[in-house]
Amino acid sequence: MSGTPNSGRPMDIPAEPAETVSTARWFARGAQQFLSIPAMILMASFVGFAGLARASGIGLVETVVMAGGIWALPSCVVLVGAVQTGAPLAATFIAVSLSAFRLMPMVMSIVPVMRAERTSKLTLLFLSHFVAVTAWVFGMAKLPGLPREARAAYFAGFAVTLTSGAMIVAGVSHELAGALPPLLAAGLTLLTPLYFTVSLWGAARLASDRLALAFGVATWPAMHWLEPNFELIWTGLIGGTAAFLVGRRIDAGRRRRVPADTENAGMEVGP
Amino acid sequence: MNLLTATYHQLDAWWWPYLFILIAGWFANDMWRILGVVLAGRLSDDSAIFTYVKSVATALVAGVIAQLIFLPSGSLGLAPMWLRLLSVAAGFAAYKASRDNVLVAVLVGEAVLLGLWAGLVGMP
Incomplete structure (x- = not known):
């Protein structure tokens, strides 16, 4: 995961055997990573989200519940957008669950990296709730450098702190959102598309991933015009299918030129 | 009244926004996360199905990005x-x-x- 900040150099973790460091210590070390650039950008994005929620008539407690209960910022934004346009519950559920579909492959790919032999399914189910773009990119970049026994605790420390921080930030900024100058509020709202664009690009491994990002942005305006209530679903299906078909040809061509399996999906970071 | 066709601001009950968030927010997201844990290790991450699923997912997030750029609130x-x-x-x-x-x-x-x-x- 060379596409993320802080991932270029080895971690600031001393090389002591995992057994000598308790789970609580690993949790604390993960939590310390809250003081990092991606975490700060995400916190600022939640300031923008709280402003969005408030502008859509969503209350303070409901906004905090959304931040912690959904956690994935795109899903939060889709839900708020549906509330804003007055979409019914069933249509909102469909739109949010289609935009959240990507969480399944994200969880599927981080679980083999995160778990040790003794990690229970219950622990993994609990930790899966905290998987979203920022925590996923963080985990895929940092966990392979840690002893297996430490990974779940380290990820929990980071991800639980991140989610708790976002809930506090969302609550505080919902309270203050009305007082923000328009220029500052606009700048905070822009953080989300900026950060998502570059972090998704950074996490992309295949040509189809990058094409999907480009095709999705390009397809949305037409879909919004054609199918105002289901634009995201159609954007995903049409943009994603096109990206898969074109990307598969590009990736196949690349594999033919590169004899070693260097072009294998780089998401499997195993021992 | 049919709850499935009710909007977020339509019902006056205090619990309605929370039920709306629970179903269209929490469950709509965590059902995929739970399924991800259940299926982890079964589907190979270099299979064509996996790549296709990831493409659709990425395009969906790109749609969210586009929405924030073209139609921001x-x-x-x-x-x-x-x-x-x-x-x-x-x-x-x-x-x-x-x-x-x-x-x-x-x-x-x-x-x-x-x-x-x-x-x-x-x-x-």
């Missing part, structure tokens, strides 16, 4: 469309030019938006 919507597009494009260009530095991308994108908005277009 709040005061960002007051900025001209070309400026919103230019800001994200400049941030992305800075990301590539800085060898994938997220902070540089964010700072450049924000500087373009706020600088040009206040300087050229006039304060909102």
Whole structure:
């Protein structure tokens, strides 16, 4: 995961055997990573989200519940957008669950990296709730450098702190959102598309991933015009299918030129 | 009244927004996370199905990005469309030019938006 900040150099973790460091210590070390650039950008994005929620008539407690209960910022934004346009519950559920579909492959790919032999399914189910773009990119970049026994605790420390921080930030900024100058509020709202664009690009491994990002942005305006209530679903299906078909040809061509399996999906970071 | 066709602001009951968030928010997301844990290790991450699923997922998130650029709510919507597009494009260009530095991308994108908005277009 060379596409993320802080991932270029080895971690600031001393090389002591995992057994000598308790789970609580690993949790604390993960939590310390809250003081990092991606975490700060995400916190600022939640300031923008709280402003969005408030502008859509969503209350303070409901906004905090959304931040912690959904956690994935795109899903939060889709839900708020549906509330804003007055979409019914069933249509909102469909739109949010289609935009959240990507969480399944994200969880599927981080679980083999995160778990040790003794990690229970219950622990993994609990930790899966905290998987979203920022925590996923963080985990895929940092966990392979840690002893297996430490990974779940380290990820929990980071991800639980991140989610708790976002809930506090969302609550505080919902309270203050009305007082923000328009220029500052606009700048905070822009953080989300900026950060998502570059972090998704950074996490992309295949040509189809990058094409999907480009095709999705390009397809949305037409879909919004054609199918105002289901634009995201159609954007995903049409943009994603096109990206898969074109990307598969590009990736196949690349594999033919590169004899070693260097072009294998780089998401499997195993021992 | 059919709850499935009710909107978020339609019912007056205190519990309705929470039920709406529980179903369309929490469950709509965590059913995929739970399924991800259940299926982890079964589907190979270099299979064509996996790549297709990831493409659709990425395009969906790209749609969310587009929505935030083309149809933003709040005061960002007051900025001209070309400026919103230019800001994200400049941030992305800075990301590539800085060898994938997220902070540089964010700072450049924000500087373009706020600088040009206040300087050229006039304060909102």
